Amino acid sequence: MGRPARLPSEADGSFCALSEVPFEAAMSMPAVNDDFSALLADREVYPVFQPIVSLRDEQTVGYEALARGPADSLYHAPLALFAEAERRGVLAELDWVCGINACARFLDSGVRDVPLFLNVDPATFGTPCPIDLLPTYQHALQELNLVLEITERRAGDPAAILHAVTSFRQRGGRIAIDDVGVNPFSLNMISVLAPDVIKLDRSITQSRVPGWARTFVINSVCAEAAATGAAVLCEGIETPEDLEAARAMGATFGQGWLFGKPGPLPAVEVPLSAEALPGSTPTLSARPPRSRWRASGRAHCA
Numbered sequence: 001m002g003r004p005a006r007l008p009s010e011a012d013g014s015f016c017a018l019s020e021v022p023f024e025a026a027m028s029m030p031a032v033n034d035d036f037s038a039l040l041a042d043r044e045v046y047p048v049f050q051p052i053v054s055l056r057d058e059q060t061v062g063y064e065a066l067a068r069g070p071a072d073s074l075y076h077a078p079l080a081l082f083a084e085a086e087r088r089g090v091l092a093e094l095d096w097v098c099g100i101n102a103c104a105r106f107l108d109s110g111v112r113d114v115p116l117f118l119n120v121d122p123a124t125f126g127t128p129c130p131i132d133l134l135p136t137y138q139h140a141l142q143e144l145n146l147v148l149e150i151t152e153r154r155a156g157d158p159a160a161i162l163h164a165v166t167s168f169r170q171r172g173g174r175i176a177i178d179d180v181g182v183n184p185f186s187l188n189m190i191s192v193l194a195p196d197v198i199k200l201d202r203s204i205t206q207s208r209v210p211g212w213a214r215t216f217v218i219n220s221v222c223a224e225a226a227a228t229g230a231a232v233l234c235e236g237i238e239t240p241e242d243l244e245a246a247r248a249m250g251a252t253f254g255q256g257w258l259f260g261k262p263g264p265l266p267a268v269e270v271p272l273s274a275e276a277l278p279g280s281t282p283t284l285s286a287r288p289p290r291s292r293w294r295a296s297g298r299a300h301c302a
Contacts, residue, residue, distance in 0.1 A: 048067075092127040
């Protein structure tokens with residue numbers, strides 16, 4: 001903060017801001033006290049991780065990092081946390097804290113080649129990494145298998161997004177479009193960014209009511225996946241019926257409470273899928289199924 005944004009490939013690592021973006025920012029929330037300022041200054045934001053699985057064998061293929069405030073604070077829930085950050089104009093800084101703390105937890109776990117999905121708010125692309133977080137960020141870029149999820153809930157500058165995505169991919173990262181089906185922004189960005197993973201919103205997964213809008217989204221995503229080799233992932237799989245619907249839509253990956261709630265990284269070995277994410281290196285994707293301490297494996301699209 002306080003410096004002009006530079007290109008993503010430069011040493012300060014200003015490719016984007018990382019976050020778990022809430023469904024809506026409650027901009028009318030009053031400031032109860034200044035606990036939030038202390039929280040942000042002390043970097044007291046804690047990651048939890050939700051498994052992403054292959055729908056072919058229901059084995060883990062990666063983890064998405066989500067953010068929580070201190071358990072005893074008003075800002076434990078992500079909605080309150082991010083709403084207050086936006087109200088104060090410090091959303092980008094909070095995004096960085098969330099993403100880097102998640103990377104730090106992964107680095108501490110010893111996981112290296114397992115995909116870690118991090119949410120990105122497109123409105124904060126190009127924001128420089130805070131200087132105190134920069135060493136961990138640079139380490140994560142070198143050591144971790146990162147997938148950036150660009151959320152569709154808050155549109156940003158398409159040119160800036162494309163520039164940042166291109167630079168991130170040059171460093172070996174991969175891209176996912178998140179929450180597809182909530183806003184037309186995501187479908188427009190799919191054709192521009194050619195993501196490696198397309199994540200269908202839970203509203204699409206859980207709907208049992210036929211409708212032209214839902215059908216249009218599913219057909220558009222499947223057509224893009226068939227043309228580019230992108231993976232299709234259904235969010236919000238909470239019941240066997242949701243799982244059946246996801247498979248019927250052509251998804252090969254899934255995420256939801258049926259497979260695991262957000263929480264700490266497992267402290268025991270986890271069976272891994274043999275699948276590989278699109279864009280992974282031959283070294284990673286060619287490895288056979290195995291278990292890995294505390295972490296997940298790789299996946300492939302339909």
